[in-house]
Amino acid sequence: MPLTGVKIVGVGHHAPARIVTNGDLEQWLDTSDEWITTRTGMKRRHWASPGEATSDLALVAANGALQHAGLQAGDIDCFIVCTVTPDYYFPATACLVAARLGAKDAPAFDVSIACSGFIYGLTVASALVRSGVYGRVMLIGAETLSKILNMEDRATAILFGDGAGAVILETALEDCFLSSELGSDASRPEMLYVRSSGSRRPIDHAALDEKLNLIHMQGREVFKSAVTKMIEATDRALAKANLTKADVTFLIPHQANKRIIDAAAHYLNMPSDKVVTNIHEYGNTAAASIPIALSESVQAGMIKPGNVIVFVAFGGGLSWGAVAWRWAA
DSSP states (O other): OOOOEEEEEEEEEEOOSOEEEHHHHTTTSSOOHHHHHHHHOOOEEEOOOTTOOHHHHHHHHHHHHHHHHTOOGGGOSEEEEEOSSOSSSSSOHHHHHHHHHTOTTSOEEEEOOGGGHHHHHHHHHHHHHHTTSOSEEEEEEEEEGGGGOOTTOHHHHTTBOEEEEEEEEEEESSOOEEEEEEEEOOSOGGGEEOSSSSSSSOOOHHHHHTTTTSOEEOHHHHHHHHHHHHHHHHHHHHHHTTOOGGGOSEEEEOOSOHHHHHHHHHHTTOOGGGBOOOHHHHOBOGGGHHHHHHHHHHHTTOOOTTOEEEEEEEETTTEEEEEEEEOOO
8 A cells, every 4th residue: 555645865966067157257248246146146157068968967966866865776666857958859858867877667757847847846746656656756857058048148148057956755654745836827938938949939040040049038027927926836835734934944945036035035034044045156057956955955964854845936937836845854
């Protein structure tokens, strides 16, 4: 008879060796370290090398999670990768990671919902474990956003970085998944999208000339929506779990912009030492940002058994979501 609870038993993360500082960006963009830091909280970001793909980063993070959990790849029943920068349109990047880990026959699939990827993925992975479909699921958020950046666009080139974070979920007697709140609104996809990236506007020479194959964002509109939706999602996730703001031990938000994080934390009455931020080091790594922050927090010994964590994100889709989670012993 399957167990009905789920817990996280392993974490891992990885970022490329190449570090791009704000000072480096000054060399080709009309910007400055002060301008970037004041508006975003970012100081550095990691960018993949020309031959480095998303699955390469995911593989290292996955191995770190396996080592942390004391498991082998064959112990994992299903692999999920959350990414909008896959190695290929197909096969799924999760299939590539599973095969490279030596679990070539395991089920594997991708989740593509941009910066909200880990929240959606955690909800799906938890459901697979809690329902008894799989005993262990590896969930990875991994991105190489530098590959789709317009390096002449100050509004986006300064924001995004590359990286991967992984967690392993398994059945447990005590259920750590407390609640989830997900949402989306695609009425205005042009607020944050890659226009030429699929069947609506296939990539051709004209698209390449106009840089339509790269990230486009309406920053002010995204900022306003992000703060509102992250707060709403957190409130609803807490209500579903019969929790209050005072019950939250740590807030681990998507690392999109320090001002967005600060606004959400202020509303939730969360002191700075309870809000996990690493945006100064990695920038916005989309689906990888929350699992990287979680992995670093666990490895630093910050998170203790019984702690209530709220994971919350907002991103392309537009999409948003929050998960309330109680950390297991």
